[in-house]
Amino acid sequence: xxxxxxxxxxxxxxxxxxxxxxCNYSYGATPYLFWYVQSPGQGLQLLLKYFSGDTLVQxxxxxxxxxxxxxxxxxxxxxxxxxxxxxxxxxAVGAYGAGKSTFGDGTTLTVKP
Amino acid sequence: xxxxxxxPRHLVMGMTNKKSLKCEQHLGHxxxxxxxxxxxxxxxxxxxxxxxxxxxxxxxxxxFSPECPNSSHLFLHLHTLQPEDSALYLCASSQEAxxxxxxxxxxxxxRLTVL
Numbered sequence: 406x407x408x409x410x411x412x413x414x415x416x417x418x419x420x421x422x423x424x425x426x427x428c429n430y431s432y433g434a435t436p437y438l439f440w441y442v443q444s445p446g447q448g449l450q451l452l453l454k455y456f457s458g459d460t461l462v463q464x465x466x467x468x469x470x471x472x473x474x475x476x477x478x479x480x481x482x483x484x485x486x487x488x489x490x491x492x493x494x495x496x497a498v499g500a501y502g503a504g505k506s507t508f509g510d511g512t513t514l515t516v517k518p
Numbered sequence: 519x520x521x522x523x524x525x526p527r528h529l530v531m532g533m534t535n536k537k538s539l540k541c542e543q544h545l546g547h548x549x550x551x552x553x554x555x556x557x558x559x560x561x562x563x564x565x566x567x568x569x570x571x572x573x574x575x576x577x578x579x580x581x582f583s584p585e586c587p588n589s590s591h592l593f594l595h596l597h598t599l600q601p602e603d604s605a606l607y608l609c610a611s612s613q614e615a616x617x618x619x620x621x622x623x624x625x626x627x628x629r630l631t632v633l
Contacts, residue, residue, distance in 0.1 A: 439621065439622075441622075441624075446626070447626050447627075448522070448524075448608055448610075448624030448625050448626045448627050449561075449608070449610075449622070449624040450624070451621050451622065451623075454621055495561065506563075506622065508560050508561040509560065510559075510560045511560070
């Protein structure tokens with residue numbers, strides 16, 4: 406069975422600082438990997454996804470993520486965080502498409518002025 | 519309207535009430551989903567519909583009854599709920615269920631409180 410671990414429940418960074426959110430997955434074959442963001446009172450929005458090919462994927466809002474098979478990781482990064490990035494971030498792994506996605510518990514990001 | 523729309527946004531009901539949540543997608547997708555999001559718990563997949571047929575039911579109690587009359591609409595009928603059913607219920611759609619392009623498009627959710 407597939408599983409996702411987001412080790413950090415809560416992260417606080419200063420505005421303008423760099424950000425890395427960790428995601429580790431467990432799946433027997435090549436996974437489909439996603440990062441979603443959820444602002445308070447909103448649904449989830451896809452930031453980026455990895456299916457195959459280049460292991461560094463670019464997403465919306467200046468985010469990127471790198472797939473590392475040897476480490477079973479798919480960490481999300483942003484070079485300079487904006488106050489509007491404060492939200493909850495979910496990593497998800499799919500078996501053969503998003504319909505079967507398993508979500509991590511989420512990481513809450515707080516941005517200090 | 520565009521995207522995925524859920525109504526109502528907030529619902530308070532007693533344990534003996536019957537209510538329904540509604541979801542409508544304007545994206546021309548073939549698959550629709552119900553997820554439950556509880557505080558301090560991961561997102562739980564409840565139901566998956568593909569071309570109006572239920573393809574997955576993740577051991578959800580029978581007090582939750584889904585209905586998908588067409589590929590654009592999805593309902594979640596609620597009856598005799600328990601206080602632990604209080605949660606944010608999220609509807610999502612994707613182009614296909616289980617396909618490689620299956621990113622999920624979520625609605626804003628219906629916040630349910632059971633008294």
